[in-house]
Amino acid sequence: MSALTAHLDVPLHHGAPGAARRAVVAVLGGWGFRDPDWLDAAAVVVSELVTNAVRHGGGCIALQVEAHDRRVVVSVADGSSVVPRRRDPDDVGGRGIALIEALAENWTVHNHEGGKQVRVMLLPCPGLEESSGSARGGAA
C-alpha cells in the first residue's frame, strides 16, 4: 500500500482551521509522518487553506490528504470558482499564500464540482526511509 488517502468534510465556521489541522496531523502521524517540524508546517498549510476557504470560498469545504510514498499533497475544495491570487500584503492580510509558498513545495488550482480545489504539495518529510511503505507500516 503505497498510496494512502483521507477525505474530510469541513463545516464552515471559525473553528474549522483548527479542527482540520488537528485531524490532518493525527492522520499523517498514523501514516508514519512523525517529524514534528514537518508536521507543524503541514498544520500551517492546512490552516491557511481552510481559513481561505472559510473567508473567501463559500459553500461546502472538502479536505483531502494523499500520501504517495514520501510525498504528501493536501487539498481543500470550496464552492467558489474564484482562483486565489497572491496579493500585496497589508496590515489586515495577504500573507496566507506567501506562507504556503514558504512552507511547501508548490500549489495548484483545479476545477472541482463547480467550485475549485487548491492542492498543495508539501516538502518531503525528513526521516522517512526511502521505501516508505515499510516506514509507514512500522511500529508507532
Add this chain to the structure above:
Amino acid sequence: MSALTAHLDVPLHHGAPGAARRAVVAVLGGWGFRDPDWLDAAAVVVSELVTNAVRHGGGCIALQVEAHDRRVVVSVADGSSVVPRRRDPDDVGGRGIALIEALAENWTVHNHEGGKQVRVMLLPCPGLEESSGSARGGAA
C-alpha cells in the same frame, strides 16, 4: 449540509488504533460534537474496531465516519470476509465487541470489496440542538 462524511485509510500497525481515534475525535469535534464523555465513548469504539481489523482482519483498513444530523456512524472495513462474533471472554480477550455493545447503539456487518465493513451507530451526542445543522455550523 446535514450529512457529513470523513474517510481515512489506516495502515496496519499497532499504532493504528491510537492514530485512528485521535483523527476521529478531531473530526467529530470539528463537526460540533463536543461532549467529552460522548467523544471518549466514540474513541473506544473506533479503537476496538481498528484493533480488531489489525488483529483479525488483514488487508487494508478503511475508516469512515458519517454524521446525519445527531446520529454518527463509524465504520471500519478490512480485507477479511470473516464476520466478527462475540465470544466468551477469557484472560486474553473477547471483550472488544462487548465494549462496543455497551458504549454504542448497535453494530452491523456489510460486504465490502471482497472483505467486510463493520458499522457502529453511536448513541446520540448529548447537548446538540435538535437541528444540528446550525449547532454544527456554529462557533468553536
Add this chain to the structure above:
Amino acid sequence: MRVVRSDGPGMVRLALHGELDLATADLAGRHIAVALDTIPAGGPPLLVLDVAGLTFCDSAGIDVLLGGRAGAQAREVDFRVVGARGIVRRSMAATGVLTLLTTA
C-alpha cells in the same frame, strides 16, 4: 505510556501514565511481569496498579489488567487496580470487571 514504579515492604506500586491500548499493551504487560517477579520481602506480597494517570483504556488495556491479576494469582500475590476514573473506569465497568479488579 510511562510507567513509574515505587517499592515498599512486600509491595510494588506501578503507576501507568498515558494511553493503554494495542500499542502499549505489551510494554505494560512486561512491566507488570517484572514487578510480580521482584516484589520486595517484608510483608504479604502485593502489586498495586495505579491507573489514575491513564487517559485511555480499551479492551486491549482491560486484557492487560486481567492478565496482571491472573499472573498475581498464580504467584499468590495480592493484586489491586486503583485510581480508575473517566473512560478508564467506564471501560472497566462496561466489560464487567471493575469490581473484580479494584477489590483485593
Add this chain to the structure above:
Amino acid sequence: MRVVRSDGPGMVRLALHGELDLATADLAGRHIAVALDTIPAGGPPLLVLDVAGLTFCDSAGIDVLLGGRAGAQAREVDFRVVGARGIVRRSMAATGVLTLLTTA
C-alpha cells in the same frame, strides 16, 4: 486562547497562550486594543506581547500581531513581540515580519 495581562510603570505585558488563528484572532485583537488604551502612566508607553505560550500561529495570527503594531504606532506606544519559538517563529520569519515585530 488564554491571555494573561501584567502591568508595570508605563507598560503592559500580554502573554498569549494556546493557538492564534481564525478562531482566536478577534479575541486576541480585542485584548490588544484594550491594553493599548489602558497603559499605566509612569514611563514611555510600551506594549509587550509575549508569545512564548503560543503553540500555533498562521497568517491570521500574524495579521493580529501586525494589527497590534499598527495600533501601537497610531497611539505612539512602543511595541514588541517577545518569546517567539517553534512554528510561531517560523511563521513570522516566513512572512518576513520577524525583525519588524521583535525589534522595538
